Amino acid sequence: MTTASIIDGKEASARLKDSIAKAVAELKARHGIVPGLATVLVGEDPASQVYVASKQKTAHALGMNSVQHNLPAATSEADLINLVRSLNSDPAINGILVQLPLPKHIDALKVITAIAVAKDVDGLHPENAGRLVTGGEALVSCTPMGCIMLAKDVRADLTGLHAVVVGRSNLVGKPVAHLLLNENCTVTIAHSRTKDLAAICRTADILVAAVGRKEMIRGDWIKPGATVIDVGINRVPTAEGKSKLYGDVAFAEAVSVAGAITPVPGGVGLMTVACLMVNTLKATCAQAGITDIAVPTRLPAKA
Numbered sequence: 660m661t662t663a664s665i666i667d668g669k670e671a672s673a674r675l676k677d678s679i680a681k682a683v684a685e686l687k688a689r690h691g692i693v694p695g696l697a698t699v700l701v702g703e704d705p706a707s708q709v710y711v712a713s714k715q716k717t718a719h720a721l722g723m724n725s726v727q728h729n730l731p732a733a734t735s736e737a738d739l740i741n742l743v744r745s746l747n748s749d750p751a752i753n754g755i756l757v758q759l760p761l762p763k764h765i766d767a768l769k770v771i772t773a774i775a776v777a778k779d780v781d782g783l784h785p786e787n788a789g790r791l792v793t794g795g796e797a798l799v800s801c802t803p804m805g806c807i808m809l810a811k812d813v814r815a816d817l818t819g820l821h822a823v824v825v826g827r828s829n830l831v832g833k834p835v836a837h838l839l840l841n842e843n844c845t846v847t848i849a850h851s852r853t854k855d856l857a858a859i860c861r862t863a864d865i866l867v868a869a870v871g872r873k874e875m876i877r878g879d880w881i882k883p884g885a886t887v888i889d890v891g892i893n894r895v896p897t898a899e900g901k902s903k904l905y906g907d908v909a910f911a912e913a914v915s916v917a918g919a920i921t922p923v924p925g926g927v928g929l930m931t932v933a934c935l936m937v938n939t940l941k942a943t944c945a946q947a948g949i950t951d952i953a954v955p956t957r958l959p960a961k962a
C-alpha cells in the first residue's frame with residue numbers, strides 16, 4: 660500500500676504569495692504603482708464574509724491597496740451595476756471582485772458582464788472565459804489557476820496525461836478542463852449525467868473533483884499513483900454547533916492509492932486567494948502597459 664504525498668496548499672500558497680509580494684514591491688519601486696483591488700460583498704452570508712475578509716487581508720499583506728464595499732442584501736441589481744461601473748472608471752482600482760453567490764433577485768451574469776474585462780480579476784467575464792478557450796491573453800479564474808499550479812508542482816510537465824475533471828461549472832470545471840488542455844493533457848469532462856463515472860475516474864492520471872458532494876469519489880475510483888486535486892468544499896454541521904469541511908474525495912481512502920492529493924481544508928482553497936492576487940498584479944501591469952515585472956505563472960520552486 661502506497662501513501663500519497665499530501666499537497667500542502669498552505670505551504671504552496673505561501674510560496675506563491677512571497678513571489679507576488681516581491682513583484683508588487685518591484686512594481687512600486689520601478690514604476691511607483693501600487694495595485695488596487697476592490698471587493699464587493701452583497702448581504703451577510705457568513706462564508707462569503709470570511710472569503711472577502713481573507714482576500715482583503717491578503718491584498719494588504721502583499722503590499723496592495725484594497726477597498727471593500729459592503730452592501731445590504733436588499734441592494735438592487737441596478738445599484739450594484741452602478742457601483743461596478745464607478746469602480747471600472749476609478750484609476751486607483753485595477754481589479755474588481757464581486758463575491759458570489761449574489762442574492763437571488765440579482766442576475767450574477769449581468770453583474771459580472773458589467774465588470775471591465777481588464778479589471779475582471781475573478782476571470783469570470785464571458786470575454787475572459789472566451790479568451791481562455793480561444794488561446795488569447797486572459798485573466799483566468801482563480802480556483803482553476805490554483806488547481807493547475809498545484810498539479811504542475813507535483814509534475815512539471817503534464818503533456819499526454821489523461822485528466823478527468825468531474826464537474827462542468829463555469830466557475831471551476833470548464834476553466835480547469837481548458838487549462839489542462841492548454842497543458843497538453845487529454846481531457847475528459849464528467850458531470851451528473853456521465854455514465855460509469857467510477858470507471859472513467861480510474862483512468863485518470865490527474866483527477867480534479869469539483870462537484871460539491873461530500874466524499875463522493877471513493878478510494879477505489881482512483882488510479883494508483885494519480886494526482887488528485889479536490890476542489891470540493893462541503894460544510895457539515897457538527898454536534899457542537901460548528902461546521903466541519905469535507906472534500907469531494909474520500910480522503911482517508913484515496914490517500915493510500917493516489918500519488919499526490921490535496922486535503923480539504925488546507926489544499927486548493929488557500930491557492931484561490933493567492934491566485935486572485937496574481938490576477939490583480941497581472942491586471943495592474945497590463946493596464947499600465949508594464950512588461951518588466953515578473954507576474955508568477957506557476958509556483959516558484961521549493962527553497
Ligand code: NDP
Pocket residue numbers: 802825826827828829830831832849850851852853856869870871872890891892893927928929931
Ligand atoms: P456547481 O454546483 O456549479 O457544479 C457542480 C458540478 O458537479 C456540475 O457540473 C454537476 O453536473 C456536477 N455533479 C453534481 N453531481 C454529480 C454527480 N453525482 N456525479 C458527477 N457530477 C456531478 O459547483 P462549483 O463548480 O461552483 O463548485 C464545485 C465544488 O467546489 C463545491 O463544493 C464548491 O464549494 C467548491 N469550490 C471550491 C472553491 C475553492 O476555492 N476551493 C472555489 C469554488 C468552488 P451538472 O452540470 O450535470 O449538473
